[in-house]
Amino acid sequence: MLLYSIAIKEVKWVTLAGKEMKGTFMDEIIKKINEKSVNDNGVMKISCQTAFQIAEDLNIAILKVGQACNKAKIKISSCQLGCFK
Numbered sequence: 500m501l502l503y504s505i506a507i508k509e510v511k512w513v514t515l516a517g518k519e520m521k522g523t524f525m526d527e528i529i530k531k532i533n534e535k536s537v538n539d540n541g542v543m544k545i546s547c548q549t550a551f552q553i554a555e556d557l558n559i560a561i562l563k564v565g566q567a568c569n570k571a572k573i574k575i576s577s578c579q580l581g582c583f584k
Contacts, residue, residue, distance in 0.1 A: 525567055
C-alpha cells in the first residue's frame with residue numbers, strides 16, 4: 500500500500516483566459532462586488548446581471564464571483580435563470 504503526502508504552499512486561481520489569480524485577487528473581486536451591491540432591508544445584494552458583468556470586466560469565471568459573494572455574505576438577486584428572486 501502506497502501513501503502519498505502532498506504539501507500545498509500556495510493556492511492559485513486560474514481565470515478563463517488562463518491568467519493566474521493570487522489569493523489577494525479574491526479581495527479585488529469582493530471590492531468590485533461591494534461597489535456594485537445595494538442594501539435591501541439590511542441584506543447586501545447584487546443582481547445576477549451585475550455578477551455576470553463583474554466576471555466579464557475582470558475576465559474571470561462567474562463561479563469565482565459567486566464564491567466571492569458567498570465569502571462576503573452578499574446575496575445574488577434577480578437571477579437570469581429564475582433561481583433567485
